[in-house]
Amino acid sequence: VIKALFFDIGGVLLRTEDLSGRQKWERRFGLPDWGLADVVFNNEIAARATIGRATQDDVWAHVAVRFNLTEDEIAELQRDFWAGDRFDEELIGFVASMRPRYRTGVISNAWPGTQEFLARHPAISAAFERLIISAEVGIAKPDPRIFRLALGAFGVAPRDAVFVDDVLENVEAARGVGMAGVHFTDPVRTREAVDRLLRDKEQ
Template sequence: MRRAVIVDFGGVLVRSEDPRPRRDLARDLGLSVEALEDLIFASDLSLRAQRGEIPEPAFWRAVGERMGLFDPEAVHRLRARFFAGDRLNEALVAALRGWKGRVALGLISNAWSGLREVLRRLGLLDLFDVVVISAEVGLLKPDPRIYRLALERLQVPPPMAAFVDDLPENVEAARALGLYGIRFQETEAALRQLQGWLDGEISG
């Protein structure tokens, strides 16, 4: 039976490698970086967008309004500056491309409604056999149902799937279902674990 590798998007496939743009933006807004990131990623507003209750453009308009920004161009600049330090994890992408065809590839992300278009622009949408985005399915990690949905679409049982995420609670939820969970902290280490699991050297 074919194995599956499932990865997260933010913090794994795309990482914030240069902290300066976000730090400078927070300073200009009179916020700490932590407060800014909480607003964008963890606020009630963001969670509603991640559940698909509001579309991403409405989310960013509301963020702008909270910052006193009502001009669409100013909101666009805010968004661009917030993500300016993010970089694609090229080594992970290369490994996934090398496994494609031999291993089923999936992505599970707690994300707003625009992620599928982001993946298309990055040339990554066709890399994955299955893409499960929280805003499209109304489920957020670590809810077990979002993992089960991905497994059903990939047509693999939990023991035949590895899952990579940077948040420990998401990894633990995957492990509780029987997947081989990898807490992402550093690319080379995660790739060694994945390759060892695929080679049968590491059991789930």
């Protein structure tokens, strides 16, 4: 019987809906679409930040050096980079509606400061009992230990938990520890898949 639901944040509950801010800089730097995100996220410093061994400032300093940007320019790039991100209030509301029948948590690969950022969004606090952030626990998905840590925090067995993520590798890692995994492709399909799992496990 399902007792706990875990969700990823970035790409699931918080998605980049408006790319115009990033595209402005991609044109300036001669990068393809999504090329700026690739530069920001796929480097050694960002990987260290994801497990709490570097700060957000370290990541942006690396980007500034890469593109030879002034302090004002990197501050503007940062603002533009996040400006198109939107919380999916409907999906977050769906999760909130599952409480208190199910325990609800987040398992997210994210940099230091994420917990404080999410605390400013009351709907997240209402929807989720516990936020497991990779930078705070020093382990990142798809490492199975982060799933075991989340399960342990709720005292539930893997077979009694569902995990939703937009990255298939992470979903497969959760399945590998015995959780039910849902690969996020869009909000409607995800809600249907979670509902179906909950129904099936109750029969």
